[in-house]
Amino acid sequence: MRNRLLGLTLSAVTALATSPLILAQTSKTNVAKAQAPAPTVDLSGVWRRSRRAPDKTRKYTIYELAFSIANEKPPMTPWAEEKFKSAKPNVGPNAVSISESNDPILQCFPPGVPRIFLIRGEPVEIANLPGRVLMLFEYDHFVRNIYTDGREHTKDLPGTWMGDSIGKWEGDTLVVDTTGFNDKTWLDNDGHPHTEDLHVVERLRRVDHETLTIDTTIEDPKAYTKPWGGHAIYELKPDWNLGEMVCEDNVTYSDMQQKSEGGK
């Protein structure tokens, strides 16, 4: 027993000693360092959420496959249940018309995380810079900087729409940790709420050359009684480039639609 414990301890120490996180420099200024550890796996490419059904037990809607975090009711606290009742989405099973909807993205506010992945089925491009992994979204040209140079989260600035993301490699998985959110976004297209204490962890793994999986975990104790999340599969689109998609074009289009609805 004692020998096994010693063996385990030695293995753990060896693993930690060679971990890129231990070897990374800590820096006093939050500027991406060129000497940051190189990515273990190359996640770069243009990726698009798969529409493949996970199983043959039933027919899945595209909303369930590509536009939702999880196909089950999140474990909301009473606070969150109340807030959720006031959300009036424009898409999905609880959809109302545009003129009745209070969805912030209809006014082109940023969608936040993980909702940036759930809008309109548009692709995301992942690219590498020293000390950073970039996520470039076709949706309204959003960029997420995932700092991989060993820095800590920014703590002394107000919350932002898209949060503050740091990443580290665990073997072949990029673990992205995001905090520092404001509370103005919806978690998803249905309008599930969150607080400024929202903590999102995304685990990105390139299963094979054409497939990327992202496992997302959401923690927000005031809003959810326990962590929850979902598993998303992305397909590589080697012949796609990101196009231009401007949110304000949607507003122009919706305005025309609402005018003909007569303010219904």
Add this chain to the structure above:
Amino acid sequence: MKNKIFSFPVLAIGIAIFAGTVTAHHGSSVYDSKLTTYKGTVTDFQFMNPHTEIWFEVTGTDGKAEKWTAEAPSLTTMARLGWNKTIFRPGDQVTFVGNVAKSGAKILRLRKVVFPNGKETVMDRGEDYAE
């Protein structure tokens, strides 16, 4: 707009499109689930986000021309399926297959197009969160 073939008052077109009150933008429940086919003559084409629009005319059973609107996914999506700003020209005889608006408005949520040269584009539309 750069990609328009004709200059046509955009607002007028917009009101004309939605005169049949297509509510809950992208909700598929406002469209009939069965597919209908129209062979029509293209009158105008707007290649844009969030939806690409093609206006066409068909001859009704009474011999009169009916004006229809076919709504296709976004410019970015259709460009990836091979469309460009000159893929439809006024006068083209095109087959449009799609879901008709339940309201009675002459709007077709496009699922398939057959061009004069016989080539086809098939569009993947979500049941309840359409592109």
